[in-house]
Amino acid sequence: DSILVINCGSSSVKFSLIKPDNGETLLSGLAERLLTDEAVIKIEHKDEKKSYQLTSPFNHQTALAVLVEQLQSLNLVDNIGAVGHRVVHGGEQYSKPTLITPEVEQEIKQLSALAPLHNPANLIGIKACQAAFQHLLQVAVFDTAYHQTMPEKAYIYGIAYSLYQEHAIRRYGFHGTSHYFVAKQAAKQLNKPIEQCNLISAHLGNGCSITVIKNGKSVDTSMGMTPGEGLMMGTRCGDLDSGIIFHLVNSLGYSIEDVDKLVNKESGLLGISGLSNDCRVLQAAMIDDNNEQAKLALTVFCYRIAKSIASYSASLTELDGLILTGGIGENSSWVRSEVIKQLSLLNFVLDEEKNEATRFGASGNIATSSSRPCLVITTNEEWVIAEQTSQLLTNNAN
Template sequence: MSLQSSPHHVLVLNCGSSSLKFAILDATTSEEVISGLAERLGSSSPSVKYKYLGKKQLIELAPDQAHSAAINTLVSLINEHHLAENLIAVGHRVVHGGEHFTKSVLIDDDVIKGITQAATLAPLHGHANLLGIAAAQASFKGLPQVAVFDTAFHQTMGNVAYLYALPYKLYTDYGVRRYGFHGTSHYYVTGQTAALLNQPIKQSNFISAHLGNGCSVCAIKNGKSVDTSMGLTPLEGLMMGTRSGDIDPGLFNFLTTQLNYDAQQIDDLLNQQSGLLGISELSNDCRTIEEAAVAGNEKAILALEMFCYRLAKQIAAFMVPLQRLDALIFTGGIGENSDIIRDKVITQLSYLGLDCDSTANLAARFGTQGIISSHNAKTKAVVMPTNEEWVIALDAASIAQEL
């Protein structure tokens, strides 16, 4: 089936607070038609970068233009390249679905209300998602709009895993609990890894490590999420690109009383100035830090060691709900491309029956899936490229075709 004649194209939108990632995919094949990123929206120099037919292009937007302008530019591109006739739906990545949304849904007024309520738990992401939905509804009035939630995959967690040891009323009255994120990624690589290992997903116990600028680990028992490292917000858990991950909550009192930080300064510190960037004092980009570490930069070496140690410790902790582990999965930009980090983490987890085949580990880069443990390893280590856009496209196409 050719791209131009396919009736199963889905426009996938992923709105951030100052960005809009988009792609049109064939939901039957995952083949990408066009993709791009609008960034620095609302600033003095917003732009849209996109790739079509193998060629990369850049469109400069007028100063201070935001999501609606980016959507309008996208509509123009779709019309210019005659891509609208095959679109059957628009799929929206929605970061926070709260407890209300346990699966992807067709967007209507009630869904908008639910997303708006959940947005208070992740205001930067949630409000941006709503902006994207509103702009897409105005521009693609004839197409079904579908919300796909980052939190949905983790709704199978039990209350011992998702509750905080806080007064119970904070949960019942305000929804304060652990939700988890990167759900579409963990869901996708779980299915792909089960297929790679030729074992039924309902009999598979995996630990999935999604490692990028944001990082999370998910414990998957018999194909379902039973625990994950992120919590109420995407800040909890692992050390990340610019996020601190787990800290002592007493730090808040110290920062406010001793250093006169206000709430916004603390938020910026923990979300934007910490993690790999904070320790290395170089970059949040793992590639830059690895190069500096090889050259002998002590802070870069420390940043990598901390990152791998905390990741290995979290993986080990998830043996409690799993008891048996079939495979450790690496995915995301760092997980798919950093053979150095994979080797360091696996070495620290050798007691779980994991090992690392150096040749296979080095070969599994740049979008290549594969088993990177030896044939004799009791537990498999797997590199599995994620494809969140395809998950969103599949769900959107499925819901659209039921209408």
């Protein structure tokens, strides 16, 4: 059996049909620009890419109806064992993949208070799949779940404790599925049981986060109650003096909505460079055009990654290695080199040749033999979701 993996955003649906045992992708694709008359769905199957304009209503349901049609015409529907949904916020309630029942839907909805942009979109995907695949069980795999092992000292903010007790304001962390996957892969590469592995994992994509893993478990992470905390990212500023927010509002005439938009959509690599949120574009501008702002944006980005990685050495007494993943971690030898150069006091030393060679899907250790390992690992959240969905069904059946 295969598992249909769904990652639903407010105006997009990413999907893939995956074999849970080996991660093989049978079909994948993306519906985007939903809720506009430019809505489109792209489906990839065995090297063949197709694209369809959607007809009205231009919504998630219509997109899934096209997907069902295609799955039927490719004879793939009958082998689907279940649907696995990426759900962003599971609060303190969910530390494991969970079969979606009406009660669970209700809780995911309530958790929207903590993730107003994400959970409602995830619920739209769940509803649409329930309609499209009435006979299939639906499973929620939470982006926060892996971090539920964090100790109190890592998840309690320095504010009134009642805000935690009454309003669940605490660190949750995100990218959990990715950090979990790459940690497991790293354990294999290090030839050590995951339960004995102490690692620092850097997921560097459009969103960026660091997780520190002690004996296989997440014990701290840089994203917080929301995915805006911690590292600087494509368009998010990450950590920021809250006095700046008060200053923007009190002295510079910003509304709180303006500030929210500024720090989440117009900051980060884009904000400093004034050019792009895309690492590739900035690298090209820096190297080919000597663009100083692009260089500054990338330099700040890397320094903050290095500081964050280094900070988590305080969470461990042993450290087996560093993991680099996500679009930037897997591909940008420049960023990796800048970051690892700044980690010499933690005994990380880059092998420049291996660094250049390990890109575009290649994986392996890019450090010298005397250094702690620096493992480049291609993440695969979809596979984890398929695997965990499949396991839950097996356990449920037994």
